[in-house]
Amino acid sequence: MNNPAYRDVSLPEEVGGCLLCAGAPCRKACPYGVAADTIIRSLRFENFSGAANRLPEPVPCASCATKDCLSACLKGKMSRPVPVDEIMLTASTYDRLSSEDTDLSIDFCGVRCENPFFLSSSVVGSNYEMVAKAFEMGWAGVAFKTIGTFAANEVSPRFDALTKESVPFVGFKNIEQISEHPLNENLAYLRQLKKDFPTKVIVASIMGQDEAEWTYLAEVMTAAGADILECNFSCPHMAANGLGSDVGQNPELVAAYTRATRRGTHLPILAKMTPNIGNMELPAIAAIEAGATGIAAINTIKSIMNVNLDTFASGPDVQGRTSVGGYSGKAVKPIALRFIQAMKSCDKLAGVPVSGMGGIETWRDAAEFMALGCENIQVTTSVMQYGYRIIEDMIEGMRLYLAARGYKSVGEIVGRALPNILPAEALDRDSICYPRFDRSKCVGCGRCCLSCYDGGHQALRQDDKTGRPVMDARRCVGCHLCVAVCPAGAVSPGVRVTKDRIISNVG
Structure with a gap:
């Protein structure tokens, strides 16, 4: 073309x-x-x-x-x-590149991982056959679906998706709980996986109902061959009080249950945080001070979505009823990144290993999480959409990105974006970055002009003859709404000038 x-x-x-x-x-x-x-x-x-x-x-x-x-x-x-x-x-117009010299292996919580990509604790890693298939395809590890001393009694249906215009899967809601399998069956899965895949990393996600259960679960997971334990303090829709996110919002409970878990194991412990809280640093600090090795973040966000305006039932629709569930998918990525940046910028957590999750679909999403300080990545919703096969492009895409920019190992990008996230008052407020309009790409649709007038600063008008935008620099504040809405990719950041300068109109 x-x-x-x-x-x-x-x-x-x-x-x-x-x-x-x-x-x-x-x-x-x-x-x-x-x-x-x-x-x-x-x-x-x-x-x-x-x-x-x-x-x-x-x-x-x-x-x-x-x-x-x-x-x-x-x-x-x-x-x-x-x-x-x-x-x-x-x-065929894209560059062909080689990535033979790039290394995706990385240490996480003292455990060597062949690459940073793990399945997160969910249905995508809930029995032997599933995880074995994922390992064979290239996933480096799994946070096995959360195991308790009881087996969950699930509802049907328990999944629903949020759509927008032509995008069929903007976000995803689930009301699924922890593992449906008995404890002994799950332990057998873990033992067999470790036997058959000794170089892969097994993270045993656990959830107890009291301190004794947390300690007991830690003991039996350790004996079964787990490499890391993950304390699920964050499931947003457990059927009993005192479980999941009800724990994660309470730093005292987080500390008590982390100490209980530490009593049962010598393994690294991840505390999985809930986003259903204003300040994630508080429970995260409590977990680390109580003996956790690292943090996993974020779990799903409490949500209600898709109200049927004929029946007034919401999804997932269980005989006309539903419950608050967990929201995930691409739409939650900005929220996850915000929480991770906040923790990595906290003095008490800056050096703590973080396993990041929340809206990761591609290698690029994963690289963004790593650039904000994560050393490990967990994925669920994208696998539910597309299957384990996405690991091929995650691995290859990450390698090619690193090779193209001269990096030798994936660890080199960890935390590189953190210095660029500043408090609002520290940003430059004395200059304007004007938009740049590419005439070769502009199709004259006028979308930028509509948005600027109705939702911006009335700095653009549409030329009567060409349909292309004409900018009034005296009105433009450099908000870049036009960059965001252009459907043809014809508007991009342009020249930056100090606010005391005035430039002539630009067409």
Whole structure:
């Protein structure tokens, strides 16, 4: 595609429309054996060089006369086929890179991890078969689904998703509790996993109902071969008081149960924090002072969503009723990053290892968490959407990112963003960064002008002839609302000037 906006704007839309089929028909139909499905998946998860690396040279799609991939595309049964041929040609325009010299291994709480990517404590790591499959595909570890002395009695259904416009999965709600399996069965899973995968890291997530149970669970998890224990102080929807987030909001209980856990093990202990609190540092400090080795954050956010306006039931709809549940998915990432930054900026927690989670879907999300100080990453909701296979692009995307920027190991990026997060009063308030308008990308839709007038400072008007924006620099305050709303990627940060300067109108 010669349109400069296609690769930056339309390509993500095209690959976002792919169904990411299991056993993709497009790949099977290709007479040249092009791995169209994995290439599209790489593009979707921002592993652009990885997508280019998977393409044969020369790319056969331009000369292909059959277009069998389009005929086979299951999206065609719903609307129009995904333009696989165009996507492959566009993927070929990304740089092909090598990442052989990059090292993703990292020490976390004194435990060596082959890469920083773990499954978080949830349904995605809840029995032997599931975790074994994940390990074989490349996940370095698992925080096994939270184990107690009792097995949870679950409801049906217990999952629901939040949508927005054409995005089918903005956020996710669950009302699932801890493991449905008996304690002895879970212990057997852990023993077998450690036997069969000795180099993988087993994090045993536990939840007791009193101090004696916390100590007992720590003892039996240690004996079963766990490498790390994770205290679940944060599940937002347990059926009994005194469990989950009811504990995590109380620093005294966090300290008491952490001490109880420490009595039962010599292993590293993670205290899993709840975001349903204003100041996460307080329970985190209490946990560390009571014997925890590190922090895991964040668990899901208490939520209610999707009220049916015909029945007035909310989701997940259990015979017309629901309960407050845990919100996760991409939408919670900014909240998770805020809590992690706050803890890593706290003097008493600055050197404490943190396992980060909350809205991580791609290698880029993971890198952001690591840049704010996390040494380990946990993932659930993205696996529930796309499967364990996302680990391929997480590993490759991270390696290629590191290689492209000259880093030799993933540990080099840990905490690098922290110095750039300042108190509001410390930011430069004496200058303005004006927007820059790229005429070659602008399509004249006027979205920036509408938003600026109705939601900004009335600094843009639409040229009557070209439809392109014209800026009044005397009105522009450099808020960059126009940058955020432009659907063509035609507006970007431009020149920065001090507020005592006035520049002429810019079209």
